[in-house]
Amino acid sequence: MNLREREQKLKTSFPNSRIPEFPNYEIMKAINKIVSSAVPLNIENVDTDQIIPARFLKSTNRSGFGKNLFRDWRYENDDEKKPRPEFTLNDARYTGKILVAGKNFGCGSSREHAAWALKDYGFDVVLSSFFADIFKNNALNNFCLPVTVSDEFLKEIFEAIDGDALTQITVDLESQRISLETRDKKELKSAFEISQYKKTCLLNGYDDIDYLLSMKEEITAFENKPLTPNAI
Amino acid sequence: MKPKTLFEKIWETHVVKTIDEGPSVLYVDKHFIHEVTSPQAFKGLEERGLPVFRPQQIVATADHNVPTENQHLPIKEALSRLQVDTLDKNCKKFGVELYGLGHPYQGIVHVIGPEMGFTQPGMTIVCGDSHTSTHGAFGTIAFGIGTSEVEMVMATQCLMQTKPKLMRIHIDGRLHPGVLSKDIILYIISKISSSGATGYAVEYAGPTVRALSMEARMTICNMSIEMGARCGLIAPDETTFSYMNGRPFAPQGNEWNRSLAYWRTLYTDTDAVFDAELNINASDIEPMITYGTNPGMGIAISGHIPNLRDVEEKEKLSFEKSLHYMGLEPGMGIKGKKVDYVFIGSCTNSRIEDLRLVASFVKGKQKAKDVEVWIVPGSKQVEKQAHEEGIDKIFEDAGFILRQPGCSACLGMNEDKIPAGKYCISTSNRNFEGRQGPNARTFLTSPLTAAAAAITGRVSDIRELI
Numbered sequence: 001m002n003l004r005e006r007e008q009k010l011k012t013s014f015p016n017s018r019i020p021e022f023p024n025y026e027i028m029k030a031i032n033k034i035v036s037s038a039v040p041l042n043i044e045n046v047d048t049d050q051i052i053p054a055r056f057l058k059s060t061n062r063s064g065f066g067k068n069l070f071r072d073w074r075y076e077n078d079d080e081k082k083p084r085p086e087f088t089l090n091d092a093r094y095t096g097k098i099l100v101a102g103k104n105f106g107c108g109s110s111r112e113h114a115a116w117a118l119k120d121y122g123f124d125v126v127l128s129s130f131f132a133d134i135f136k137n138n139a140l141n142n143f144c145l146p147v148t149v150s151d152e153f154l155k156e157i158f159e160a161i162d163g164d165a166l167t168q169i170t171v172d173l174e175s176q177r178i179s180l181e182t183r184d185k186k187e188l189k190s191a192f193e194i195s196q197y198k199k200t201c202l203l204n205g206y207d208d209i210d211y212l213l214s215m216k217e218e219i220t221a222f223e224n225k226p227l228t229p230n231a232i
Numbered sequence: 233m234k235p236k237t238l239f240e241k242i243w244e245t246h247v248v249k250t251i252d253e254g255p256s257v258l259y260v261d262k263h264f265i266h267e268v269t270s271p272q273a274f275k276g277l278e279e280r281g282l283p284v285f286r287p288q289q290i291v292a293t294a295d296h297n298v299p300t301e302n303q304h305l306p307i308k309e310a311l312s313r314l315q316v317d318t319l320d321k322n323c324k325k326f327g328v329e330l331y332g333l334g335h336p337y338q339g340i341v342h343v344i345g346p347e348m349g350f351t352q353p354g355m356t357i358v359c360g361d362s363h364t365s366t367h368g369a370f371g372t373i374a375f376g377i378g379t380s381e382v383e384m385v386m387a388t389q390c391l392m393q394t395k396p397k398l399m400r401i402h403i404d405g406r407l408h409p410g411v412l413s414k415d416i417i418l419y420i421i422s423k424i425s426s427s428g429a430t431g432y433a434v435e436y437a438g439p440t441v442r443a444l445s446m447e448a449r450m451t452i453c454n455m456s457i458e459m460g461a462r463c464g465l466i467a468p469d470e471t472t473f474s475y476m477n478g479r480p481f482a483p484q485g486n487e488w489n490r491s492l493a494y495w496r497t498l499y500t501d502t503d504a505v506f507d508a509e510l511n512i513n514a515s516d517i518e519p520m521i522t523y524g525t526n527p528g529m530g531i532a533i534s535g536h537i538p539n540l541r542d543v544e545e546k547e548k549l550s551f552e553k554s555l556h557y558m559g560l561e562p563g564m565g566i567k568g569k570k571v572d573y574v575f576i577g578s579c580t581n582s583r584i585e586d587l588r589l590v591a592s593f594v595k596g597k598q599k600a601k602d603v604e605v606w607i608v609p610g611s612k613q614v615e616k617q618a619h620e621e622g623i624d625k626i627f628e629d630a631g632f633i634l635r636q637p638g639c640s641a642c643l644g645m646n647e648d649k650i651p652a653g654k655y656c657i658s659t660s661n662r663n664f665e666g667r668q669g670p671n672a673r674t675f676l677t678s679p680l681t682a683a684a685a686a687i688t689g690r691v692s693d694i695r696e697l698i
Contacts (some may be wrong), residue, residue: 042549043549043550043553044546044547044549044550045426045427045526045528045550047526047662047664049643049662049664049665049666049667050664050665050666053666053670054296054643054644054645054667055644055645057268057296057297057645058268058297058311058312058314058315058645059311060271060272060275060314060315060318061271061272061275062272062275062379072665072666072670072671077652077670078670102550103427104426104427104430104460107426107427107460107526108362108457108458108662108664109361109362109643109662110269110360110361110362110376110377110378111268111269111378112269112272112360112378112379112380113379115378130427130430132427132430132460133430133431133460133462134362134375134376134377134378134457137377137378137381138378138379138380138381141378141380141381142380151546155546195253195254195255195394196253196254197251197253197254197255197392198254198255207380208380208381208384208391208392209276209280209380209383209384209387209388211392212257212384212387212388212390212391212392213282213387213388215248215249215257215388215390216285216388218248218249218257219248219257219259219285219388219389219390222248222259223259223389
């Protein structure tokens with residue numbers, strides 16, 4: 001999609017907004033349908049310190065965090081030459097663009113580096129039965145789709161991957177459906193929730209800042225209003 | 233008029249617009265930034281060719297990645313130096329006031345905000361740091377954001393936010409001697425788990441809360457994020473106003489009186505409705521300690537780690553992994569366990585009141601021989617006060633090391649790391665694996681419980697020592 005098409009789409013998507021000038025920056029990658037095998041991480045409460053430890057936050061760029069994703073679970077004594085064979089990222093059976101994780105994924109620190117690391121490593125989707133608040137926003141802002149399913153469905157996905165590591169999972173954003181076929185040909189299906197606003201953004205490759213920039217005049221007008229009806 | 237909660241009163245005055253079936257455009261009054269989560273946001277603005285929209289509403293400091301010794305010397309570690317220098321350059325370029333290393337106002341962002349009077353009731357406050365919830369102690373909506381959102385606020389002073397559900401935690405009853413506000417919040421999190429308040433804004437209310445100092449209230453709000461809450465808040469009252477009066481950036485003169493009149497309207501109306509309510513009896517709370525690798529894994533200091541049979545089936549794997557990391561066994565008590573390090577600091581417990589409490593307990597005592605004790609004040613102002621009050625001398629006599637302000641061993645981003653396998657009693661907010669250094673083991677406690685361990689060299693019940 002070129003810039004003009006993009007502006008046109010933005011106008012259609014948000015008819016009541018003025019459209020900002022788009023400066024020359026890279027267009028983010030829109031996402032829609034992801035079909036892939038998955039990497040299972042059957043651990044609950046995975047915090048962002050595990051996803052990317054603080055000592056790797058010293059970069060002033062957004063890129064290059066993937067190589068340190070789950071650093072201390074991935075390597076023995078912080079040594080890249082000593083991968084822990086039992087950790088899922090080091091298990092050759094598991095590959096793909098989807099990470100399947102236990103509940104309360106992404107809790108703790110607000111570091112967006114966690115979302116950058118996941119995306120940089122190659123994950124377009126994280127599936128869990130529960131996401132921490134800030135992580136969820138950070139993931140969405142980086143076009144890494146957090147998909148929430150029920151505890152039961154999550155268990156079934158883990159079992160399906162256990163039965164066949166190459167189980168293909170389809171995550172369709174447009175229809176908000178997730179589906180997979182188990183080794184014994186059983187089809188598992190579920191719907192997932194996402195705000196319509198965010199869905200539009202993800203499908204078209206917009207980020208929130210595009211929308212907010214289109215609101216500049218309203219924001220300035222808001223600033224000039226008295227603080228509050230309660231204010232004296 | 234429909235009765236409103238404190239949260240709703242503040243929220244509604246800051247919504248610029250609400251998208252149908254979508255988030256709201258929320259106006260941000262105060263934006264705190266630091267060296268670790270801002271460089272990519274500034275870079276984003278540069279790439280888009282945008283200025284900072286309201287630079288005077290941003291407060292910048294360097295805290296996460298600064299050394300806590302020899303701050304007058306250039307930072308030794310090249311990447312850390314680059315990050316701190318980048319903040320300096322960005323602030324100059326974009327016209328943002330920086331209270332950087334060496335500045336008398338420098339310190340942990342959530343310590344300096346309140347202490348300088350930047351944080352004021354009724355505000356919306358954000359920062360690229362999850363412990364921004366601290367500022368809620370002043371009756372603000374304050375929450376942590378990611379770097380993309382930092383960029384949005386820099387560019388437009390607004391954020392896209394979905395209104396959270398509302399929870400009230402009502403705390404009544406008298407606290408036992410030796411039990412601090414840190415114990416209250418560790419107790420609450422142990423009851424509702426590290427995800428129990430996800431999706432909620434939590435208001436802390438009740439007589440016990442009203443009786444707490446501002447420092448103690450900040451400790452509670454600070455750890456709201458550790459149960460997943462978007463933010464925590466407490467209605468401002470006379471304690472709040474007297475804390476604020478005269479602070480350098482608080483309103484002065486007539487403006488103070490006008491502000492005060494507004495601030496007095498900031499409370500939850502009788503009959504306002506919450507989505508969830510929780511009642512806590514303060515007298516049920518003992519000094520608390522965590523035993524696992526998330527802040528929800530806490531027990532009373534005299535208690536025992538749960539037995540495996542009492543853990544839910546699907547949580548067993550994570551529970552066992554956690555105890556294995558900590559080198560502990562199900563069912564055991566922690567009291568009496570030897571500790572190697574004591575860290576008193578972080579945005580949770582590094583304020584002057586924390587240091588005074590610790591000093592009053594350790595005065596005339598000596599630290600245990602094989603324990604290393606680091607005290608890291610939250611800000612230059614706290615450090616200065618500690619010197620003025622002779623607290624530094626008490627620490628020195630006890631064998632403690634008083635360092636310079638910063639986040640330090642709370643997250644081990646600078647060189648203040650706990651070595652692998654060692655046990656640290658810490659007044660910070662997170663006991664995650666590797667949080668204080670690769671394979672470091674953390675027990676979260678109150679400053680008094682940490683001080684007790686510093687003296688005895690073991691996990692101790694402060695109630696037996698005071």
